Amino acid sequence: MGICTSTGVIRDFAGPYFVSEDNMAFGKPVKYWKLDPGKVYSTGPNAWDTAVHDASEEYKHRMHNLCCDNCHSHVALALNLMRYDNSTSWNMVKLCFFSLLYGKYVSIGGFVKTWLPFVLFLGVIVTIVLTLHLR
Numbered sequence: 832m833g834i835c836t837s838t839g840v841i842r843d844f845a846g847p848y849f850v851s852e853d854n855m856a857f858g859k860p861v862k863y864w865k866l867d868p869g870k871v872y873s874t875g876p877n878a879w880d881t882a883v884h885d886a887s888e889e890y891k892h893r894m895h896n897l898c899c900d901n902c903h904s905h906v907a908l909a910l911n912l913m914r915y916d917n918s919t920s921w922n923m924v925k926l927c928f929f930s931l932l933y934g935k936y937v938s939i940g941g942f943v944k945t946w947l948p949f950v951l952f953l954g955v956i957v958t959i960v961l962t963l964h965l966r
Contacts (some may be wrong), residue, residue, distance in 0.1 A: 832902045832926065833860070834909050836880050837868070842887045844905035847895045850887040856902070861941030864934040872914035883912035903927065 833843035833855055843895045845856035871878050886909035893900060903923040910921040 832906050832930070834886075834906045836883050837877070838935075841884055842905075842909075844887075844890045844893075844895065844902045848891055848893065850890050850905070860937060861944050862930070862934045864930050866915065873912065873918045878913050882909045884894050885912055886911075911963055918959045 833841040833851075835841050839862070840854050841851075841855060843851045843855045845851040845854070868879055871882075873882060875881060879960055889908060891906045895901060901923070903926050907921040907923060907926055911919045911928075915921065936945070
């Protein structure tokens with residue numbers, strides 16, 4: 832998960848002490864959620880870019896942790912710093928839920944890349960369970 836600057840440059844906490852620019856850790860985006868810059872309640876010139884920059888600078892000094900401190904946390908910090916939607920309670924769970932709810936796929940291929948591995952895995956599990964139960 833990444834967050835764009837006002838010029839469209841994607842910032843992504845991609846690994847320990849590293850925030851990438853336009854080179855996301857898991858490849859090109861397949862889904863996006865377009866945020867409204869009018870919902871930024873932080874004051875100051877260029878509040879959006881300042882919050883994205885400050886969050887990125889903070890995460891350049893952090894160890895990446897898949898479960899607790901990751902790219903979702905980086906985006907949450909940026910949204911908290913800019914007080915997006917007049918809120919400072921952005922976190923990984925809220926971002927995941929809103930991304931699933933409001934996110935749009937970039938293409939049919941993006942949808943397939945997202946869900947095909949899960950469907951195949953589920954198919955293997957169902958096949959194994961049915962095979963074991965029918966014996």
